[in-house]
Amino acid sequence: MENGHIxxxxxxxxxxxMGKGEFIALNGIDLILxxxxxxxxxxxxxSGKTTLLNIVGTLDVPSVGKAVVLxxxxxxxxxxxxxxxxxxxxxxxxxxYNLLVVHTVFENVEFPLLLLKYxxxxxxxxxxxxxxxxxxxxxxxxxxxxxxxxxxxxxxxARAMVKRPSLVLxxxxxxxxxxxxxxxxxxxMETLNRELKTTFLFATHDDKVISYLRRKIFLADxxxxxxxxxxx
Amino acid sequence: xxxxxKLAFRNLIGAGLRTWLNVIVLSFSFVVIIWIKGVLAGxxxxxxxxxxxxxxxxxxxxxxxxxxxDPFTFTDSHAPVPPEFAEEIAAGDMEPYLVIQGSVYPQxxxxxxxxxxxxxxxxxxxxxxxxxxxxMVDAIPAVIGTLMGKSLKMGTGDRVVLQWRDANxxxxxxxxxIVDMFNVSVPAVDAGQIYIxxxxxxxxxxxxxxxxxxxxRDSEKERxxxxxxxxxxxxxxTKQVDDLIKVKTGGTSVLYGILLLLAMLAIFDTQVLSIFxxxxxxxxxxxxxxxxxxxxxxxxxxxxxxxxxxxxxxxAYGMPFLLWQAKAGWTMPIDTSEFGMAIAQTLYPVYSAxxxxxxxxxxxxxxxIVSYWPSRKIAKMNPTDALxxxxx
Numbered sequence: 001m002e003n004g005h006i007x008x009x010x011x012x013x014x015x016x017x018m019g020k021g022e023f024i025a026l027n028g029i030d031l032i033l034x035x036x037x038x039x040x041x042x043x044x045x046x047s048g049k050t051t052l053l054n055i056v057g058t059l060d061v062p063s064v065g066k067a068v069v070l071x072x073x074x075x076x077x078x079x080x081x082x083x084x085x086x087x088x089x090x091x092x093x094x095x096x097y098n099l100l101v102v103h104t105v106f107e108n109v110e111f112p113l114l115l116l117k118y119x120x121x122x123x124x125x126x127x128x129x130x131x132x133x134x135x136x137x138x139x140x141x142x143x144x145x146x147x148x149x150x151x152x153x154x155x156x157x158a159r160a161m162v163k164r165p166s167l168v169l170x171x172x173x174x175x176x177x178x179x180x181x182x183x184x185x186x187x188x189m190e191t192l193n194r195e196l197k198t199t200f201l202f203a204t205h206d207d208k209v210i211s212y213l214r215r216k217i218f219l220a221d222x223x224x225x226x227x228x229x230x231x232x
Numbered sequence: 233x234x235x236x237x238k239l240a241f242r243n244l245i246g247a248g249l250r251t252w253l254n255v256i257v258l259s260f261s262f263v264v265i266i267w268i269k270g271v272l273a274g275x276x277x278x279x280x281x282x283x284x285x286x287x288x289x290x291x292x293x294x295x296x297x298x299x300x301x302d303p304f305t306f307t308d309s310h311a312p313v314p315p316e317f318a319e320e321i322a323a324g325d326m327e328p329y330l331v332i333q334g335s336v337y338p339q340x341x342x343x344x345x346x347x348x349x350x351x352x353x354x355x356x357x358x359x360x361x362x363x364x365x366x367x368m369v370d371a372i373p374a375v376i377g378t379l380m381g382k383s384l385k386m387g388t389g390d391r392v393v394l395q396w397r398d399a400n401x402x403x404x405x406x407x408x409x410i411v412d413m414f415n416v417s418v419p420a421v422d423a424g425q426i427y428i429x430x431x432x433x434x435x436x437x438x439x440x441x442x443x444x445x446x447x448x449r450d451s452e453k454e455r456x457x458x459x460x461x462x463x464x465x466x467x468x469x470t471k472q473v474d475d476l477i478k479v480k481t482g483g484t485s486v487l488y489g490i491l492l493l494l495a496m497l498a499i500f501d502t503q504v505l506s507i508f509x510x511x512x513x514x515x516x517x518x519x520x521x522x523x524x525x526x527x528x529x530x531x532x533x534x535x536x537x538x539x540x541x542x543x544x545x546x547x548a549y550g551m552p553f554l555l556w557q558a559k560a561g562w563t564m565p566i567d568t569s570e571f572g573m574a575i576a577q578t579l580y581p582v583y584s585a586x587x588x589x590x591x592x593x594x595x596x597x598x599x600x601i602v603s604y605w606p607s608r609k610i611a612k613m614n615p616t617d618a619l620x621x622x623x624x
Contacts, residue, residue: 102246
């Protein structure tokens with residue numbers, strides 16, 4: 001982290017056992033991501049983008065090579081340390097929202113703060129701030145089944161952002177949304193990126209998302225094919 | 233832990249009907265277990281109280297040859313009242329019994345009976361002996377229990393011929409008049425027993441100032457065996473009841489074991505289903521910063537919380553029921569008088585704090601174990617697969 005890099009990946013290989021052999025999902029990835037980037041892993045299904053996102057999110061470990069996230073080497077973290085890193089510094093946004101269905105909107109967004117042991121007053125303020133960012137302050141008492149897909153994803157964004165993480169990982173965040181909702185969501189995330197300087201890393205093959213990315217990392221067959229940067 | 237409890241509570245309340253079905257089944261087990269145990273405790277207490285009030289008082293001294301289960305011993309098991317007992321007898325704190333064998337001939341039938349001589353003035357027992365204090369020239373006054381009355385087909389005011397043998401072995405006979413009857417749940421006091429005035433029996437048998445056994449009021453006093461007389465403590469005399477309750481407790485344990493098993497099956501089933509159906513949720517917890525161990529803890533807490541909610545629900549509807557039962561009692565649907573054991577027709581359950589706390593702890597521990605068992609699977613789950621809801 002001393003060098004300002006949020007993510008440093010070097011010669012990363014990820015293999016999965018498959019029958020008697022193995023499947024290579026990532027094959028020699030080198031990648032550096034700096035603070036405040038709005039970047040995306042772009043590629044078709046099976047290109048390895050979700051696998052890479054999972055490793056960066058400390059939900060998986062590299063088979064070979066090095067992945068350093070926020071100064072911590074993912075391969076060397078214990079389960080407890082990885083959980084702590086996720087709890088304190090990482091936010092996740094999933095394709096199918098992954099909201100806790102029996103909890104209200106407020107409780108869903110409050111969840112990461114409960115893990116961080118904020119006081120009740122602090123939690124209330126932070127949750128309401130996060131819901132204001134995504135425009136859902138009027139839905140605090142509703143539960144996910146009562147919300148539209150777009151609203152659910154906005155709750156997921158609020159949940160990812162409420163603790164002001166250093167890095168937000170978004171896996172196909174617009175895959176279940178229509179065009180209007182997708183643009184809304186992306187604009188919200190872009191605004192949060194600019195205002196809070198939170199680093200965003202997407203995994204996507206959706207053109208709408210790609211059009212918002214300032215850095216596109218194209219993956220194919222587990223390798224980085226090319227990169228494109230767009231100026232602010 | 234505080235967080236796990238908070239989240240578990242939210243999850244359970246949020247799960248709605250599924251939670252309440254489990255809680256209702258478990259709370260039913262709670263109430264039934266406490267009720268059955270309460271009935272047994274009540275029975276134990278009632279049996280001991282009845283034995284104390286009707287048969288043994290604070291304890292007894294038996295003639296060394298006396299065996300209540302062998303009537304042939306009655307012939308020789310009598311001796312003069314020891315002078316050491318005189319003071320307590322005079323104060324009404326000790327009552328001598330003279331016990332002999334006899335026969336009665338109701339409606340021409342022969343029936344063997346145990347004739348017990350007891351002082352009409354005694355205050356040690358609830359036996360209605362006051363009615364024996366009647367001067368009669370043509371009959372011997374006697375009181376019997378309702379069970380005995382049923383067996384003899386006789387009631388108050390009826391007469392019957394009584395035959396007995398005196399101290400020398402000579403047969404004699406006289407007419408007996410039933411002056412009173414009593415109802416008691418202690419069969420040993422009722423079945424086959426005829427109570428007549430002690431002095432009358434002594435006169436009939438020529439066993440002046442003799443007795444077969446003594447019952448005393450004070451159970452605390454140190455009482456050694458005496459020459460020819462064996463001390464029987466209250467605990468010793470009620471041991472039979474304790475043994476019976478122990479056997480009953482073992483039997484009913486099977487019943488509440490089944491009840492508990494049914495409730496546990498429901499919880500186990502819910503937990504197993506939860507782990508399959510809530511994989512995405514499990515993955516989400518891990519992504520948000522929980523370790524898999526903590527998720528196991530959360531699911532186990534959820535399961536254990538069924539027991540807590542069940543305890544609360546049981547308190548809400550079970551407490552009024554249990555208290556009503558303690559007051560109104562549970563009347564057995566069949567006649568218990570011929571069961572041959574000290575059991576009242578209506579049993580009044582007795583609930584101790586230990587019984588309630590013990591049952592609560594037992595259910596809580598068992599529920600926690602049953603919840604933990606399937607939750608261990610979470611520890612082996614791959615979080616990336618769980619996030620996608622892949623069946624593993």
